[in-house]
Amino acid sequence: MSTVLELADVSVRRGQATLLDAVSWTVNEGDRWVVLGANGAGKTTLVQLCSAQVHPSAGRVGILGEVLGAVDVFELRPRIGYTSAAVAERIPRDELVRDVVVSASYGIVGRWREHYDELDHQRARDLLVEVGAGKLLDRTFGTLSEGERKRVQIARALMADPELLILDEPAAGLDLGGREDLVSTMSVLANDSLAPAIVLVSHHVEEVPPGFTHVLMLREGRVVAAGPLDVTMNAENLSATFGMSLQLTVEDGRYAARRRTSRHLGG
Numbered sequence: 001m002s003t004v005l006e007l008a009d010v011s012v013r014r015g016q017a018t019l020l021d022a023v024s025w026t027v028n029e030g031d032r033w034v035v036l037g038a039n040g041a042g043k044t045t046l047v048q049l050c051s052a053q054v055h056p057s058a059g060r061v062g063i064l065g066e067v068l069g070a071v072d073v074f075e076l077r078p079r080i081g082y083t084s085a086a087v088a089e090r091i092p093r094d095e096l097v098r099d100v101v102v103s104a105s106y107g108i109v110g111r112w113r114e115h116y117d118e119l120d121h122q123r124a125r126d127l128l129v130e131v132g133a134g135k136l137l138d139r140t141f142g143t144l145s146e147g148e149r150k151r152v153q154i155a156r157a158l159m160a161d162p163e164l165l166i167l168d169e170p171a172a173g174l175d176l177g178g179r180e181d182l183v184s185t186m187s188v189l190a191n192d193s194l195a196p197a198i199v200l201v202s203h204h205v206e207e208v209p210p211g212f213t214h215v216l217m218l219r220e221g222r223v224v225a226a227g228p229l230d231v232t233m234n235a236e237n238l239s240a241t242f243g244m245s246l247q248l249t250v251e252d253g254r255y256a257a258r259r260r261t262s263r264h265l266g267g
């Protein structure tokens with residue numbers, strides 16, 4: 001099994017602030033990781049490193065057999081599918097959904113006059129169907145609901161057949177139904193043996209799709225715990241990650257967390 005990501009003692013500093021502090025982490029082919037942490041924990045900084053958008057201040061970041069600092073990031077980035085609110089903002093609102101997806105085969109946002117062959121268009125259609133957005137082909141991106149946009153972004157991220165798929169808070173801003181639909185879509189993807197290694201960033205254990213295999217928990221730029229979901233996702237680690245006493249339940253592969261309440265006998 002080959003290694004997709006290998007971070008060794010990685011730190012990211014900006015001025016006086018330490019955004020990531022001595023993070024070590026390995027992601028292997030076939031892994032489906034969720035990265036959990038409170039606001040400001042360093043999740044986005046971590047996935048910006050893993051998608052070759054920022055360099056570490058210290059430590060070594062290995063991505064798909066290359067080392068950041070010793071590789072042309074413009075050659076590395078097309079091998080990584082990445083979705084985030086920042087990427088979504090760059091998609092022109094008047095662009096047709098089919099073009100939003102197909103244009104990713106050349107790593108560009110905004111369709112001008114490039115030529116795509118029928119195979120590219122067919123792949124874009126297939127991916128939209130796979131993420132449950134097959135009916136949106138001829139809509140413009142700006143007319144879609146937030147949940148529909150997230151699906152289109154995932155199809156776009158898969159278009160270039162990436163070896164690593166990074167989804168930074170794909171469920172942010174979705175209503176309950178939208179979130180549940182997206183969790184199902186991500187679960188299908190997680191269970192697809194042909195899908196690339198996946199890293200999903202979230203604040204909420206409720207968003208962990210069944211089929212995900214590992215969890216990395218971050219607090220204030222440091223790793224609290226990392227490992228297989230079934231042993232690492234527990235109330236103790238979660239409480240340390242979010243800085244409050246939490247209780248955790250799991251049912252049919254779905255997690256739920258809430259603050260632990262103390263019960264007093266005798267009223």
Ligand SMILES: Nc1ncnc2c1ncn2[C@@H]1O[C@H](COP(=O)(O)OP(=O)(O)OP(=O)(O)O)[C@@H](O)[C@H]1O
Binds near residue numbers: 038040041042044
């Ligand atoms: N250029 C910068 N200078 C100083 N601090 C920064 C800089 N960029 C980010 N930070 C801080 O680094 C911390 C980590 O930010 P990051 O966006 O990685 O967190 P996050 O876990 O993704 O947060 P959220 O869940 O709120 O999106 C935050 O406290 C943020 O304010």
